[in-house]
Amino acid sequence: MSTVSLFRKWRSQTFEDLVGQEAVVRTLRNALSSGSPARAYLFCGPRGTGKTSTARIFAKALNCARGLMAEPCNQCSLCRRIADGSCMDVLEIDAASHTQVDKIREFIVDKVHFAPAEARFKVYIIDEVHKLSTSSFNALLKTLEEPPAHVVFILATTHPQDLLPTILSRCQRHDFHRLTPLEIRDRLTLVAREEGFELDERAADILARSAEGSLRDALVQLEQVATFAGLSIGEEDVRTLLGLAGRAAMNDLVSAMAERDARMAMQRLDDLVRSGRDLGRLSNELVDHLRCLLLISVKAVENDLLGIPPEEMAELEEQASSLTPARIMNWLKAAMDLQGGARDAQRARLLWEMMLIRMTVPEVDLDPLEDLRRRVARLEAGYPAPRQGLPATAPAPSPPEIPGPPTRTGRRVPQVANRQTSPAAQPRAECPGPSDSSPSGRSPGKTPKGPPDAQESPSKVLQDLGWGESVRPAPEKPLGFGPSHPDPAIPAPSSSLRAAGSSGLSAKDAWQRLLAFVKDRDRRLHAVLVEARLNGMESGTLTLTFPSNFSWHFERFQKEAEALDAMAREALGEPFHLVATLETVAVDAPSPRQEHRAFVHRAENLFSGRVVDDSPV
Ligand SMILES: [Zn+2]
The missing domain is CATH 1.10.8.60 (Helicase, Ruva Protein; domain 3)
Incomplete structure (x- = not known):
């Protein structure tokens, strides 16, 4: 290998040879062809994108002995001397090492009025111009205001935002983009x-x-x-x-995240660290991988523009198809936090582990109020909100069974009425918003009309709601830090969950067994299934609900219904049938503020408590 660095040796010598930057090249060539170049140019763009190479080619084209042409000849003595830096009329100044005003005076201001010695134009190329001191800028500014006709300035910078507006306004600006x-x-x-x-x-x-x-x-x-x-x-x-891990390693890591498999994710991370991969670069790789997944998943660009080899693309597309864009976006944000996160290896690893746990065990990230909100929502999914003045001995209200919407495979499944699936099933007055200021004071919790014992304990309230005698005591632990799903402290939302199938399995056990089986058999299908909520089991049918923002998963479920039934049969040892519905969002959804107030009231009722402070934790 020669002693000249590859970069210098292969620096572009003609506009034709310049990589990328077609727009810049076209404008400069037009200026040359028209014979009237501007007096001052500003080349902006990231480092290594061809700013100084372009400036040198332009200087040659301005001065080529064969005349002002769209391309320098690179043969005449002027072209050659400009190329090797020995032409005294083309001056290249690195502003980073000549920040003082004296230098600028010495090199530019004092000499600019002398005519060029041998060339057509005196060309000043000032690299990293944003590094000049303010006084240097001011000295330069006077020259830029009225440059002599034989002078052309080319200022190059990676930070145009640091330049004075007076400089910017005197230059013809060209933006160099990163190469693909x-x-x-x-x-x-x-x-x-x-x-x-x-x-x-x-x-x-x-x-x-x-x-x-x-x-x-x-x-x-x-x-x-x-x-x-x-x-x-x-x-x-x-x-x-x-120090890169590679696409396969990123695929494995993201698969573990998709399956919410914390143990697997930790194992992958450990493998990478043991093989000497640098965690800083690893976070760049993860960000790049997730960015590709996101772009593929929302079909934002043609896939071949991502510059990914076809054999890797197939796997990326498959991975993207099993994830929602929202989920990828969440991961991307978390991965970007890793990038700026840590300088030392110990802390970097800790940050990585925290990120992976947050992505695989979402419960750890819930704030107590949010967790409470989810629990109440789950309770309400099975039963209407507590009614006022309901005697403790009143017969437990049973959830009205209404025919659910036909699923897309044409199956009609019974569906429990709830606030989201059928807004009409629950009077709005039970969720008083700020506008509910009627003198009758229906605001629950503040003016309870029921017997005092109905307010005594959470378990009592739950009994009133129809949970029966077997209800378990309220959780003793602080709210919000336990797993939110499944939660043994909260009874199953439907009695059918406790119904045993003919195999003697409870609904929950059957569901867990099925999930484990599918995870083993088809990880992508498992990623779909884990987002569903189990509603119940009746005579060989497991009914599920997908939250309203998981419509993609729901559709996928519908497509794979037959395969899932087959897997259920295999996993549970008898013919089993899976049906799912997608929660719909109420059209007249209350405002966030109303929803918040209503939620706090319901929580007060449910736990017989009084909220002293409901500001976010
Ligand atoms: Zn020439």
Whole structure:
């Protein structure tokens, strides 16, 4: 390998050769062809995207001995001298090392009025111009205001937002975008071929993606990997150099998250750490993986624009199809928190573990009020809200059975009336909102009309609600930190849950057994099924409900109903049938504020308590 770095050796010498940035190139070429270039240009964009290369090509084209042309000849002495940096009329200044005003005066302000010695234009290329001090800016500003006709300024910056508006307004601005992985990969392949490297296609892909749009970084990394791998560069060489885990590892990790399998997720993380992967880079990989999943899942872009090899794409598409965009978005946010999270390895690992547990055991993240809300909602899913003045000895109200909506496979299933599925089944007056200020004071909890003993204990209230004598005592532990599903402290929402099938299994046991079986057999189907809530079991039929925001899962369930029935038969050892409904959201849904007030009232009633503070915890 030559001693000149690959990046310098393969710097673009013509506009034609420049990678990406077609819009910038077109405008500059037009200016050259028209013979009237602007006096000052501002090239903005991330590092390694071709700003200084473009500036040099432009300087050559302005001064080429063959005349002002859309492309420099690269043959004449001026072109060659500009290329090797020996032309005294083309000055390249790194603002980072010349921040003082004296230097700017010395290099630019004092000399700008002298005519060029040999070239057509004096060209000043100021790199990282945002690093100039304020006084340097001011000195430069005067020159920029009225530059002599023989001078062209090209300012380059990665931080245009740091420039004074007075500078911005005096320059013709061009924005350089990050190169796509595809553009970088093609360039790497070309360079490797010309340099005599055997660069594996996958290795080129990984290098291109990890360079994050910077061709310079990609070429520097190619050079590094060639230094230790020799002329034949494989996928594993690149992964080792970059400390990357790879797509397969990300697939495994995300699968564990999808299945809410905390143990598996921890195991995967441990494997990666043991194999020497860097957690910082790992979080970048996870973010990239989840971003791809999200884009695929909402079909936001054509998949081939993601620059992912076809064999990896198939697996990504499959994974995306088993997840909701909302869930992927949640993970993406959590993974992005990891990126900026930790500098030292110990803390980084802790943050990773916390993230994985949060994603696989959602209960740990609930605040107490939210948990209470869920519990009340679950109770209400089976029974109407408590009525006022209901005598303790009154016959327990039984939930009215109404025919549920036909499922999409045409099955009609009995459905328990609840607030969400049938808003009419429950009078709105029982959920007083702020507008409910009638003098009759129907506000429950504040002016209870029932006998005092009806308010004595949660279990008493539950009995009144029809939970029967076998009701278990109220939870002793602080609210909110136990598992929310299933919760042994709360009785099953329907008596049919306790009904034994002909196999003698309780509904809950049958459900758990089925879930375990499906998880073993088809992990994607399991990911669908875990989002359903068990309603009950009757004569060989398990009835489920999907929450209203899980319509995708519901549809998937409908499509796979036959397969699921077959699995149920196999898992439970007798013909079993699964039916599910999708919760619908009430059309006249109360406002969040109303809902909150109503919820607090219901909680007060249910637990015979008085809320002293319902502000978010
Ligand atoms: Zn030339």
